[in-house]
Ligand code: GDP
C-alpha cells in the first residue's frame with residue numbers, strides 16, 4: 341500500500357475561451373459518475389467538484405493500476421464566468437496545481453486561449469490541452485465514454501484525416517505560443533511536451549484519457565508540492581464574494597492548506613485594510629437540498645484542504661475575489677494581518693506618478709493586467725480593483741498628458757454616475773474582457789494619435 345495520508349488532492353483549473361466547453365466538461369465529469377451510480381465517487385463542493393481516484397481508475401479501465409497512484413483524487417475548480425485568473429491565484433503563486441486548457445477543435449485558438457497560456461506560463465503551472473468537440477467533426481461516429489484511441493480507430497479514414505488536420509493546427513498555435521506539443525499518447529516526457537487530448541465533453545469520448553493524464557502529471561510533477569499540514573491553520577483563496585439569502589455576504593473559497601474550523605478567527609483580504617472576523621458557519625452544498633435557501637447548504641464544524649467551501653461571517657462586504665483568507669490566533673494575528681495586506685499592496689499600485697490608470701474585477705486579474713502592461717513597458721500610475729467610478733473619471737481627466745489621461749478597465753463596469761461624468765470629459769477609456777485586446781487597442785490608439 342502507498343501512503344497518501346499527507347498528500348492533498350491536486351487542484352485543477354479548467355481554462356479557455358468562452359463557449360469552448362469548460363462547463364460542459366465539468367458537468368460531464370460529474371454527471372456520468374452520478375449516472376453510473378458510483379456513490380461517493382464524486383463530491384460536490386462549493387465552487388469545485390472532486391473526483392475520487394477509484395472512480396478515475398475505474399473509468400479508464402485500468403483497475404490494475406490502482407496502487408500506482410498516491411493522490412486521493414482531483415479537485416476541479418468550477419471557474420465562475422470569466423474569472424479564470426482569480427481562481428488561479430494563491431499566496432505563493434498559483435492556486436491551481438494543474439490546468440486544463442480547453443480548445444474547440446473546430447474553431448481553434450481564440451484570444452482567451454492565448455491569455456490562458458500566458459498565465460500558465462507565468463505561474464509555471466503544468467497543464468494539458470484538450471481539443472474539444474470532436475463529435476462535431478463531419479461524419480463522426482460517437483462511442484459514449486470511450487477512450488480516445490478506441491473511438492478514433494473506429495472512425496472512417498476521412499474523418500480521421502479531418503481530425504488530424506485540425507489537431508495539427510492546434511499544435512501549430514501552441515508552437516507559436518512557445519510550447520512544443522503532441523498527442524498525449526505520443527508524449528514520453530510531459531515536462532518537455534504538452535500533451536493534447538482530443539475529447540468530446542458531450543459524448544464523454546476521451547475523458548477517461550484526460551483524467552488519467554492529469555493523474556499522471558500530478559503524480560510525476562507535483563508530489564512534493566502536495567504535502568500539506570492537515571492540522572495546521574486554514575489557508576485559502578476567495579473565488580467569489582456572494583450575497584446569500586438569510587446569510588448576508590458570504591465568501592466562496594478554495595481551502596488549499598490546513599484545517600478551518602467554525603469559530604476560527606480569520607483574516608480576509610479586502611479593498612481596504614484586511615478584514616478580521618470570526619467564522620460563523622462553514623457551508624457545503626447539500627446534495628439533497630437546492631430547493632430553498634435554508635436547505636441549500638449543509639453546516640459543518642470543520643473542513644480540511646483541499647476543498648471548496650462557503651464561509652458565512654460578519655463584515656465580509658469588502659472581501660476581494662482572489663485575495664487570501666487565513667486563520668489566525670492571538671499570537672500570530674498581527675503578522676498575518678500584515679502579510680495579507682502586503683500581498684494586496686504588491687498588486688495594487690498607487691505610485692501617484694505618471695502613467696495609465698487600471699481597474700480590474702479581481703486581484704488576480706489586476707495582477708495579470710499589470711504584468712502584461714509592464715511587459716510592454718507601458719507606465720502605470722495606479723492599479724485598483726473595482727468598477728470604474730466617478731472619482732476615477734475625475735482623477736484621470738485631470739491628467740494633462742493625453743497619453744496618460746487613459747483609463748483601462750478589464751472585466752469591469754462603468755458605474756452610472758461615472759458614465760455621466762465621462763461624457764465630454766477629457767480622457768480615453770478602454771474596456772474589454774480580454775487583456776490582449778486592451779493592450780492592442782491601446783497601442784493602436786497611441787500609434788494613431790502620434791501620427
Ligand atoms: P464554456 O463557456 O467554456 O463553459 O462552454 P460551455 O460548456 O457552456 O459550452 C458552450 C456550448 O458548446 C454549449 O452549447 C455546449 O453544449 C457546447 N459543447 C461543449 N462541449 C461540446 C462537445 O464536446 N460537443 C458538442 N457537440 N458541443 C459541445
Ligand code: MG
Pocket residue numbers: 362363364
Ligand atoms: Mg461556462
